[in-house]
Amino acid sequence: MTDLHAGGVGLWTPGFADLAAFAAGVPGPAGSAPRAELLPAALRRRATPLAQMVAAAAAQAAAQAGADLATVPMVFGSALGEIGLAVSMLGEFRQGEGLPSPTRFHNAVHNGPAAYVSIATGNHGFATALAAGPETTAAALLEVAALLAERGGEAILALADEPAPAPFAPARPFPPLAVAIHLSARGGPRTRAVLRGPRREAGPPPDLPSPYADHPCAGGLALARAIWAGAAGPVHLGPAGERGWVVELSRGGAP
Amino acid sequence: MQPTRRAEIPVLAFSAANALGTDADRILDALRAGRTGLAPCPLEIPFPTACGMLPGALDPLPARLRAWDTRLCRVALLSLEGVRPALLAAVRRHGPERVALVVGTSTGGILETEAAFLAWAESGRIPAEYDFDRQHALHGLLEVLRAVTGASGPAWIVSTACSSSGKVFATGRRLLLAGLADAVLVGGVDTLCQTTLRGFGCLQALSPSPCRPFNAQRDGTSIGEGGAFALLAREGEGPVRLLGVGESCDAHHMSHPHPEGLGARLAMEEALARAGLPAAEVDHVNAHGTGTPANDLPEARAISAVLGDLVPVASTKGYTGHLLGAAGATEAVLAALSIVHGFVPRSLGAEPVDPGVKIAVCRATAARPVRTVLSNSFAFGGSNVSLLLGAA
Numbered sequence: 001m002t003d004l005h006a007g008g009v010g011l012w013t014p015g016f017a018d019l020a021a022f023a024a025g026v027p028g029p030a031g032s033a034p035r036a037e038l039l040p041a042a043l044r045r046r047a048t049p050l051a052q053m054v055a056a057a058a059a060q061a062a063a064q065a066g067a068d069l070a071t072v073p074m075v076f077g078s079a080l081g082e083i084g085l086a087v088s089m090l091g092e093f094r095q096g097e098g099l100p101s102p103t104r105f106h107n108a109v110h111n112g113p114a115a116y117v118s119i120a121t122g123n124h125g126f127a128t129a130l131a132a133g134p135e136t137t138a139a140a141l142l143e144v145a146a147l148l149a150e151r152g153g154e155a156i157l158a159l160a161d162e163p164a165p166a167p168f169a170p171a172r173p174f175p176p177l178a179v180a181i182h183l184s185a186r187g188g189p190r191t192r193a194v195l196r197g198p199r200r201e202a203g204p205p206p207d208l209p210s211p212y213a214d215h216p217c218a219g220g221l222a223l224a225r226a227i228w229a230g231a232a233g234p235v236h237l238g239p240a241g242e243r244g245w246v247v248e249l250s251r252g253g254a255p
Numbered sequence: 256m257q258p259t260r261r262a263e264i265p266v267l268a269f270s271a272a273n274a275l276g277t278d279a280d281r282i283l284d285a286l287r288a289g290r291t292g293l294a295p296c297p298l299e300i301p302f303p304t305a306c307g308m309l310p311g312a313l314d315p316l317p318a319r320l321r322a323w324d325t326r327l328c329r330v331a332l333l334s335l336e337g338v339r340p341a342l343l344a345a346v347r348r349h350g351p352e353r354v355a356l357v358v359g360t361s362t363g364g365i366l367e368t369e370a371a372f373l374a375w376a377e378s379g380r381i382p383a384e385y386d387f388d389r390q391h392a393l394h395g396l397l398e399v400l401r402a403v404t405g406a407s408g409p410a411w412i413v414s415t416a417c418s419s420s421g422k423v424f425a426t427g428r429r430l431l432l433a434g435l436a437d438a439v440l441v442g443g444v445d446t447l448c449q450t451t452l453r454g455f456g457c458l459q460a461l462s463p464s465p466c467r468p469f470n471a472q473r474d475g476t477s478i479g480e481g482g483a484f485a486l487l488a489r490e491g492e493g494p495v496r497l498l499g500v501g502e503s504c505d506a507h508h509m510s511h512p513h514p515e516g517l518g519a520r521l522a523m524e525e526a527l528a529r530a531g532l533p534a535a536e537v538d539h540v541n542a543h544g545t546g547t548p549a550n551d552l553p554e555a556r557a558i559s560a561v562l563g564d565l566v567p568v569a570s571t572k573g574y575t576g577h578l579l580g581a582a583g584a585t586e587a588v589l590a591a592l593s594i595v596h597g598f599v600p601r602s603l604g605a606e607p608v609d610p611g612v613k614i615a616v617c618r619a620t621a622a623r624p625v626r627t628v629l630s631n632s633f634a635f636g637g638s639n640v641s642l643l644l645g646a647a
Contacts (some may be wrong), residue, residue: 116637
């Protein structure tokens with residue numbers, strides 16, 4: 001499989017506005033809401049929280065890599081997608097005329113966050129959205145690897161999930177989270193890390209603090225954090241056990 | 256787009272189940288006879304509409320998979336039946352880890368979630384047999400497909416609304432060309448449910464009667480359910496070949512197509528370019544053709560711009576309804592049937608054709624050699640895919 005060259009990483013999760021804040025481990029007011037300036041104001045008002053956090057993380061990753069989101073393909077991975085909207089619409093079916101609002105309905109599609117980025121940036125190229133439960137990070141990385149093998153160039157890998165609301169809330173709660181990684185077929189002066197894989201390998205769950213250890217995007221967070229830290233060696237993407245996936249990380253040319 | 260190497264992918268087998276019938280032979284009969292599967296919608300919704308429901312009762316999942324049992328998975332296993340022998344042979348030949356599963360859905364198991372939510376709202380309790388992680392979550396379908404096929408290669412769901420199961424062909428093709436798999440089961444499954452019926456209802460996108468794509472009086476689409484699968488492989492001979500796929504974004508609006516069909520045009524052009532084929536070699540187009548006032552004109556303009564106005568174009572949504580997340584794979588199978596059996600189907604409900612539609616909408620089913628078919632699927636978020644299938 002072709003090596004993937006990471007040129008930038010982005011993150012938003014409550015309390016942490018980017019990877020630098022997350023790596024420092026000190027939540028701050030800058031992380032109170034995602035900074036989705038990528039979306040024009042009118043679009044931002046209609047965008048869901050998930051779309052806004054994806055826009056914020058993708059913009060950070062692209063900026064670090066010096067990439068233009070108007071032309072870069074996007075692979076968006078999410079285990080549950082717009083689950084908050086999907087459940088709230090079920091409540092709307094029991095009220096009034098029994099119909100959801102048009103904006104909420106079209107926002108509830110799994111590809112919504114990628115679509116908002118495409119519309120905001122005028123990107124007519126490639127975008128997709130996928131899901132594979134605890135293997136979502138590995139699946140999205142494989143889609144990027146296959147895409148770059150097909151056409152070369154670069155791509156933004158974005159991963160995001162929010163917990164389901166009542167009555168379907170997870171037994172072990174996790175916070176909303178979006179991470180993004182800029183990946184290219186070729187290395188360059190901004191390459192922070194080189195990724196080999198992912199390959200299947202039984203292993204431990206991603207190495208993360210407790211509220212994130214059970215997160216559907218845990219693998220993506222572990223990978224983004226390792227790239228940010230300039231780490232080398234295997235990164236376990238999860239899930240724990242026989243169905244696990246691992247990426248081998250080596251340092252790129254950039255600091 | 257950037258140039259790529261030309262590569263044709265054998266489609267070793269295909270199958271489908273939808274309102275027209277529970278296997279490819281029954282679907283072919285209905286298509287040739289010009290018989291619709293659309294009927295008044297039996298689900299409890301606050302407006303009249305037609306829909307394409309699968310006929311008959313569906314078998315429950317095997318006992319060991321009871322926790323994953325949903326209508327979605329039942330439809331998936333029924334739809335898979337015709338591909339299963341070739342798929343099991345591929346697993347034996349290449350090894351389970353070299354067979355990938357890439358499946359599109361937009362609804363997932365939300366039908367069961369709707370029932371669980373209703374029970375909770377009325378009684379305060381979620382039914383004991385409901386399992387959110389196994390029934391609602393999209394990967395529940397992957398677990399069932401892994402269990403019944405033995406395939407253990409890369410597996411994921413593509414969910415880009417109504418382009419989902421067209422885009423799985425592009426992903427399958429990429430996985431094969433990159434050497435990440437030796438065979439890929441691609442397909443799509445969706446079920447009727449409250450969420451999509453009421454959602455499209457709130458957009459005033461549903462016709463009260465069976466949809467009439469390209470008709471001057473078209474007044475909305477009709478939702479259908481069903482599934483379709485195809486087995487793609489690096490080598491071998493099958494009934495048809497996947498010649499090329501194009502994917503694009505409108506970058507225009509979440510639910511309105513680009514007025515000039517820009518994204519649609521880009522997807523069709525990319526499919527032709529990847530196949531290395533000139534537009535003149537396309538014998539037939541299976542259009543997205545939803546029958547909404549908003550979709551059909553921009554799509555017709557895009558087809559006209561890329562292929563001219565002479566190629567016969569049909570929408571099959573007047574037969575099956577719009578299968579949303581299963582539409583791309585379903586229409587790929589209908590396209591394959593056109594190639595294998597040498598006919599172009601009548602575009603059901605199209606007459607009188609909208610005078611603004613300049614392309615050659617098929618007014619009657621015609622027996623003729625069909626070597627290549629372009630099949631379009633467009634989606635919310637401006638996601639577009641165009642598949643080019645050809646004779647083996």
